[in-house]
Amino acid sequence: MFTSVIKRTLITVSFSCLFTLNVNAQKKTALPHGMxxxxxxxxxxxxxxxxxxxxxxxxxxxxxxxxxxxxxxxxxxxxxxxxxxxxxxxxxxxxxxxxxxxxxxxxxxxxxxxxxxxxxxxxxxxxxxxxxxxxxxxxxxxxxxxxxxxxxxxxxxxxxx
Incomplete structure (x- = not known):
C-alpha cells in the first residue's frame, strides 16, 4: 500500500516536471524563423x-x-x-x-x-x-x-x- 502511494506521487511529479520543461521550451522559441x-x-x-x-x-x-x-x-x-x-x-x-x-x-x-x-x-x-x-x-x-x-x-x- 505504502509503495503504491510513493509510485503514484513519483509518476505525478515526473509528469509535472516534463510538462513544465515543455512549456518553458515553447516560451523560448515563441518566434520561430519564418513566422x-x-x-x-x-x-x-x-x-x-x-x-x-x-x-x-x-x-x-x-x-x-x-x-x-x-x-x-x-x-x-x-x-x-x-x-x-x-x-x-x-x-x-x-x-x-x-x-x-x-x-x-x-x-x-x-x-x-x-x-x-x-x-x-x-x-x-x-x-x-x-x-x-x-x-x-x-x-x-x-x-x-x-x-x-x-x-x-x-x-x-x-x-x-
Whole structure:
C-alpha cells in the first residue's frame, strides 16, 4: 500500500516536471524563423536597412523590401516598431493594416519587411499633407532629425533570425 502511494506521487511529479520543461521550451522559441505578420514579404530586391536611404536618393517615397534588426516594439497593437539602420539612424515602422499585433519578444530579432518607405519633411507653412508643390521643394530641403528620417509603412514582416 505504502509503495503504491510513493509510485503514484513519483509518476505525478515526473509528469509535472516534463510538462513544465515543455512549456518553458515553447516560451523560448515563441518566434520561430519564418513566422509571418501581415502578408508574406517577397525577396526580390532585398537590401539591408542601412542602404535604404541611399537607395531612395532624391525620391520622397519608394516601395522596398529590407532586412534589419528590430530595436524595440513601441506599440504592439497596430505593429509599431523601430528598425536599426546603422550609424545611430533609426527607421520608424508601422503596419498599414492596424489589425496586426506584434509581440514584444520581437526586440533584437532580425526581420525582413516589405512596404513603402517615405522620407519625413517639415512643412514650414503648416501644410503637412500638401505634397510636392512649388513650396514643397523648400519643405524637402529642410533638415529633419538625422536619426529619424525615414518612416516605413509595412505590408508584411517575416522573422528571419
Amino acid at each position: 509571418v505578420f501581415g502578408a508574406k514579404p517577397g525577396s526580390v530586391g532585398l537590401m539591408q536597412a542601412s542602404k535604404l536611404e541611399s537607395f531612395m536618393g532624391r525620391r520622397t517615397r519608394t516601395s522596398a523590401v529590407i532586412n534589419g534588426r528590430v530595436i524595440k516594439v513601441t506599440k504592439p497593437k497596430g505593429g509599431w516598431f523601430e528598425l536599426d539602420a546603422d550609424s545611430g539612424r533609426v527607421i520608424k515602422a508601422h503596419f498599414k493594416n492596424y489589425n496586426v499585433t506584434l509581440p514584444t519578444a520581437l526586440k533584437g530579432r532580425e526581420v525582413i519587411i516589405e512596404g513603402v518607405a517615405a522620407k519625413q519633411f517639415i512643412a514650414d507653412d503648416q501644410q503637412h499633407m500638401a505634397g510636392d508643390t512649388v513650396k514643397g521643394k523648400k519643405q524637402h530641403e529642410t533638415n529633419t532629425d538625422p536619426k529619424r528620417r525615414i518612416v516605413f509603412e509595412v505590408t508584411g514582416l517575416m522573422v528571419n533570425k
